[in-house]
Amino acid sequence: MNNDLSHLFSPFKIRDLEIPNRCVMPPMGCHLENKDASVSDANIAYISRQASGGIGLVITEIAAVHETGAIGMGVYDDRFVPGLTRMARAIHDGGAKAALQLHHAGRETYPGLKKGYALGPSALPSLVYGMAPKEMSLDEIRMIVESFGKAAVRAVDAGFDAVEIHGAHGYLLTQFMSAISNQRKDGYGGDFKSRARFVFEVVQEVRKSVGKNFPVLLRISAEEYIRNGYTVEDVQTILPDLVQAGVDVFHASVGTHGSPGGVTSAPPEFEQGWNVWRAKKCKEVVDVPVIAVGRFNDPRVADKFIAQGDADMIAFGRQQLADPDFLNKAKAGQYDQIRNCIACNQGCIERLMYEPGSSVRCAINPETGQELLYPRTPAKTKKKVWVIGAGPAGLTAAQEAARLGHDVSLFEKEDTAGGQILYASKAPSKQIYGDWIRWQIKQVEQMGVTIQTSTTITPEKLENANVDAVILAAGGDKIIPTIPGLDESIVCTAWQILGETVKPEKNVLVVGGGLIGMETADFLIDKGSKVTLVEMLPKSPVPNYTSHGYMLHKRLKQAECRFRFNSRLDSVGKNAVTLLVDGKPETLTDIHQVVLAVGMKPRAELKEYLANKKIEHYVVGDAQTVRRIIEATDEGAKAAWSL
Numbered sequence: 001m002n003n004d005l006s007h008l009f010s011p012f013k014i015r016d017l018e019i020p021n022r023c024v025m026p027p028m029g030c031h032l033e034n035k036d037a038s039v040s041d042a043n044i045a046y047i048s049r050q051a052s053g054g055i056g057l058v059i060t061e062i063a064a065v066h067e068t069g070a071i072g073m074g075v076y077d078d079r080f081v082p083g084l085t086r087m088a089r090a091i092h093d094g095g096a097k098a099a100l101q102l103h104h105a106g107r108e109t110y111p112g113l114k115k116g117y118a119l120g121p122s123a124l125p126s127l128v129y130g131m132a133p134k135e136m137s138l139d140e141i142r143m144i145v146e147s148f149g150k151a152a153v154r155a156v157d158a159g160f161d162a163v164e165i166h167g168a169h170g171y172l173l174t175q176f177m178s179a180i181s182n183q184r185k186d187g188y189g190g191d192f193k194s195r196a197r198f199v200f201e202v203v204q205e206v207r208k209s210v211g212k213n214f215p216v217l218l219r220i221s222a223e224e225y226i227r228n229g230y231t232v233e234d235v236q237t238i239l240p241d242l243v244q245a246g247v248d249v250f251h252a253s254v255g256t257h258g259s260p261g262g263v264t265s266a267p268p269e270f271e272q273g274w275n276v277w278r279a280k281k282c283k284e285v286v287d288v289p290v291i292a293v294g295r296f297n298d299p300r301v302a303d304k305f306i307a308q309g310d311a312d313m314i315a316f317g318r319q320q321l322a323d324p325d326f327l328n329k330a331k332a333g334q335y336d337q338i339r340n341c342i343a344c345n346q347g348c349i350e351r352l353m354y355e356p357g358s359s360v361r362c363a364i365n366p367e368t369g370q371e372l373l374y375p376r377t378p379a380k381t382k383k384k385v386w387v388i389g390a391g392p393a394g395l396t397a398a399q400e401a402a403r404l405g406h407d408v409s410l411f412e413k414e415d416t417a418g419g420q421i422l423y424a425s426k427a428p429s430k431q432i433y434g435d436w437i438r439w440q441i442k443q444v445e446q447m448g449v450t451i452q453t454s455t456t457i458t459p460e461k462l463e464n465a466n467v468d469a470v471i472l473a474a475g476g477d478k479i480i481p482t483i484p485g486l487d488e489s490i491v492c493t494a495w496q497i498l499g500e501t502v503k504p505e506k507n508v509l510v511v512g513g514g515l516i517g518m519e520t521a522d523f524l525i526d527k528g529s530k531v532t533l534v535e536m537l538p539k540s541p542v543p544n545y546t547s548h549g550y551m552l553h554k555r556l557k558q559a560e561c562r563f564r565f566n567s568r569l570d571s572v573g574k575n576a577v578t579l580l581v582d583g584k585p586e587t588l589t590d591i592h593q594v595v596l597a598v599g600m601k602p603r604a605e606l607k608e609y610l611a612n613k614k615i616e617h618y619v620v621g622d623a624q625t626v627r628r629i630i631e632a633t634d635e636g637a638k639a640a641w642s643l
């Protein structure tokens, strides 16, 4: 790939504001704020880290302009100014310019609402939370418009260099723009332009409040990305007038939280820069700069879009969370050192949306969101540590323990490190998981830790090891049920299929509709098999509201994968199986392969030994309870931090 970064790293000006380069950290709510919505020490630690890795412009997370729309940090009162001043200073100290994102969540406020009701253009339920807001009166509309202006003044007072009005993703401004949420009969409803009136008023108010020269950005979802939603062509009709109203820069995002598949923070199925064409469409109708966003990992790819003139600046969201230093690494030509975001959404957007009370993390970077916990100096006492198992948990533990100065030995019973990720990365669109685990392996090796593969640790080996501590990251074992006929030659496991030690056959029955079963079905279909998937629950345990789950369900449905719910495998015969469907037997013939994917259980063998011997030890990841990558990496890191 062409390593030219000259376009991306060229300075940029918005009005009189000089930005060192074209790289933007887009707003990312992190829920690290204090309970009273003010800026916390954790916020400062997080934003300092994010601002110091080479990014040119940091746009903060949402800051609520009014209490009725608050779902995180606030800017709706003067009491927030001291904290926000610290935040702006922290961004400047990192070398970046700072913009505050001004926000009102409208009907999406319900989860954060302490009292009263949420406000919205019409009393139509949120696509995310299902609850309807109160239709805003004209007085309430005026009140919120004015609150954007007052909030912008507080941003100026706090020392921010710019403000960004949040007009995207299905929050209040988008709710007005969208015919799905705005069915008003007054001057704020009607055709697209009339529905956008509220946005115009907010922009005008902010411009009036901050004066002529202060940079004002407007973030919009350039397309609503939902059936009967507004289009990019609709948006083009209002952009020139929005420039007249006071917008200096458009930030062209896409979709709402109600859009299918979480496209706003798109999964790996979407390639880097997939959304740039919408930024380009915006540029066609206005002369002001446009920021493009969407799945950017690689600064070289971003540079290309700037060079082509498709966008003026590029926002890197989740990539910043995965590796806040990635731009400096790219500048130094150290591409192989960059920890690339895998777009899993597990620690970031989906954690915030679906795990109430949680704050931002990154599934593959345990520092993110935990900057105050993250140890930065070597451990006081150097320990001899054995890490057992080189999956995500063990690799993270080994890297962190070595970074903190311990003497680390890492053991893996298989001939290749990587654990379950070696299988997880085989499903369509998940090769990126394999790239990550190979990067992780290299990082461990760079720390001077030799991964001793093909080495199974047993109690006997531990007996003579003379270690100070053990991190047990041995993962889980597949469950093999006891069902008549499982010794038939047509039976194999998901791991044999994904590990490609058994060839897929034509008509395949996959037993188990969890993630492993569904991904194995996806893999088999990709290889040309016809798949029936048997699941004893009444519906799939893989939720389709997560971006990964949505894409997986969609692909299997399109490929006509046959789901049999409320069904369990009763017996296997020669090219036939018997199921119990709602308790009644049913025979399926012409089955060429039966693939077992009925779950995993933690590997327990060494736990008891370590406890009995009173050796300092930590059981992490799937070895503790079978879960996900984020728990494995987090527990692996924390074990190392505790040594």
Ligand SMILES: Cc1cc2nc3c(=O)[nH]c(=O)nc-3n(C[C@H](O)[C@H](O)[C@H](O)COP(=O)(O)OP(=O)(O)OC[C@H]3O[C@@H](n4cnc5c(N)ncnc54)[C@H](O)[C@@H]3O)c2cc1C
Pocket: 346, 388, 389, 390, 391, 392, 393, 394, 411, 412, 413, 414, 417, 418, 419, 420, 421, 423, 424, 425, 455, 456, 457, 458, 473, 474, 475, 476, 498, 515, 516, 519, 520, 548, 603, 620, 621, 622, 623, 626, 627, 628, 629, 630, 632
């Ligand atoms: C097909 C598939 C798809 C998946 N998809 C996802 C996904 O999309 N998102 C997600 O979050 N999770 C996913 N998972 C689950 C995820 O891979 C696991 O939760 C994660 O790998 C757990 O990490 P771990 O390090 O705890 O265990 P493992 O990855 O299981 O690693 C444990 C390692 O320990 C080794 N070991 C065991 N005993 C010993 C011993 N005595 N001595 C030496 N070595 C030993 C094992 O060989 C193994 O390499 C998927 C799993 C599979 C199988």
Ligand SMILES: Cc1cc2nc3c(=O)[nH]c(=O)nc-3n(C[C@H](O)[C@H](O)[C@H](O)COP(=O)(O)O)c2cc1C
Pocket: 026, 027, 028, 029, 030, 060, 061, 062, 101, 166, 168, 169, 219, 253, 264, 265, 266, 293, 294, 295, 296, 315, 316, 317, 318, 319, 348, 349, 352, 360
């Ligand atoms: C954890 C998280 C929080 C987010 N919070 C906000 C937010 O506060 N305001 C906003 O406009 N967009 C928010 N977004 C969307 C991002 O700004 C960005 O548009 C999106 O993640 C796509 O960029 P990426 O593919 O580079 O991650 C958030 C995304 C994530 C992952």
